[in-house]
Amino acid sequence: MTGFFCAGNWKMNKTPEQAAQFVRQLKESATAEEQKHLVLLPTALIAYEVAQGLKGSGVAWGGQNCYFENSGAFTGESSPSLMKEMGAKFCLVGHSERRQIFAEPDDMLAKKTAALQNLGMIPIVCVGETQDDRRWNRTQEVIVRQTRLALASADPSKPIWLAYEPVWAIGTGQVATPEQVEEAHGILRKALKEWSAMTSDRIPILYGGSVKAENSASLAALNNVNGFLIGGASLAVDDLLKIYRNSQTVRS
């Protein structure tokens, strides 16, 4: 997969009917080429509708979370192998809402990352600093540590994506400045090089945090920004496509 990607994190939104309707509209509106650069991340209970609806299209989909075991006594968890069997190509790992609300620790995220890679799926590992981290100049330390720990058992020869999502920019409307984004993505690219000099340049680094149609072109133009992870603005087909299309105006 090459190019610029937009992944829509629907979080705990949409009914099965709304998901099916979204997918129908997306397939009608996005060209075949655009479809190859879009990923939908529905909540598990509507994954079936998304998987069925996307069959035969170029749009990929993935989970928002999974466990690192494929089956067993893990009440409430989602199996990565089942997700794969349903057609998922991706799964988020360590979204800040998982880290903060559900207290997911780094060692668990490393196991999830490795488990997904072992199944041939692509983990989208999310890292990002809090407002306090930034205020106290800890951004670099935090995002490099989160990256190293999440990748501790990962295989550099297998596909993996990274998403830089400053916690203070998620769902707040407060987007990071181009300077902040470029600096953080540069730091992450360097950390990836230290992890795997051979493959680091091929690992997409997405930016996430209040991406909208209005700011997508200026963010997409930055060095080391290879795509977006989009929450709120991915819930409507028109918004998602505008973001993708605006990003293309500065990249082609």
Ligand code: PEP
């Ligand atoms: C997210 O959920 O990953 C996200 C970036 O949300 P939003 O675009 O709404 O800030």
